[in-house]
Amino acid sequence: MSYKAWVFGCLLVAGVTGCNSKTENKQTQAEKPAVTAEKAEKPASSTTKTILFFGNSLTAGYGLDPSEAFPALVGKKAQEAGFDYQVVNGGLSGETTAGGKSRIGWVLRKPVDVFVLELGGNDGLRGIPLADSRKNLQAIIDTVRQKSPQAQIVLAGMQIPPNLGPDYSEQFKTMFTELAQKNNLTLIPFLLENVGGIRKLNQPDGIHPTAEGHKIVADNVWKVLKPVLEKQQT
Incomplete structure (x- = not known):
């Protein structure tokens, strides 16, 4: 397996257990959800809306200050664009769809x-049956619809290397598109576009994006999220 394929596979795990022992030293940093709100220049008013990022260590910003993780960077972009939103980071390292x-x-x-x-x-790299992952993601979507019926749901698409066979990896990729279509969700085609497998954009452990990598991830998210926020303003 090439270095790029190895790193890309490790990066997608985005969990507490990494592809080498170096990640274990950082485990305690990422054991708890990074449930934090991005501080605004002024206190949130009664009209301030909330964006919740719900994910694994990619969302939590493993190895970085929370302000360097892509959810916080997206929050800054929203503020700079004049949107009155607070960002809550609900990322948890090692999280699977079942845990979510x-x-x-x-x-x-x-x-x-x-x-x-x-x-x-994490499901994909562990070879969890896609039927189970799909069912768990659907259950999360259904819960959001039940508890926050007004919420706009954005689904981050992911990809995995063909270690478990090309059929599994292709079906994994299309699972997100199919869920988005079925539930009328907004889809980020691939969260790690232009980041996954690129050495200079990942931390020394070869698993988690650097601060520069998170900036690119934030750009990927913002391209999709900005129209959603604009629609909510109308």
């Missing part, structure tokens, strides 16, 4: 206006 399903009710104790769902990469 079990904690979604707790995370949604308060309603949100935009829900960005970034889960599935």
Whole structure:
């Protein structure tokens, strides 16, 4: 396997257990969800809307200050564009779709206006049956619709290398497109576009994006999210 394929596979795991022992030293940093709100220049008013990013260590910004993770960077872009939104980071390292399903009710104790769902990469690298992953993602979507019926849901698409066979990897990729179509969700085609497998955009552990990598991920998200926010303003 080439270095690029190895790194790309490790990066998609985005969990507490990495592809080498170096990641274990950082485990305690990422064991808890990064449930934080991006600070605004002024206190949130009664009209301030909420964007919740719900995912694994990619969302949590493993190895970085939370302000360097892509959810916080997206929040800054929203503020600079004149949108009155606060960002909540609900990322948890090592999270699978099953784990997300079990904690979604707790995370949604308060309603949100935009829900960005970034889960599935860990399932794919562990070879979890796609039927199970699909069912868990659908359950998360259904819970969001139940608890925050006004929320716009954005689904982050992911890809995995063909280690488990080309059929599995292709079906994994299309799973996100199919879920988005079925549920009328907004889709980010591939969250790690122009980041996954690129050495200089990942930390020394070869697994997690650097601060520069997160800037690119934030750009990928913002291209899709900006029209959603614009629509909510009308």
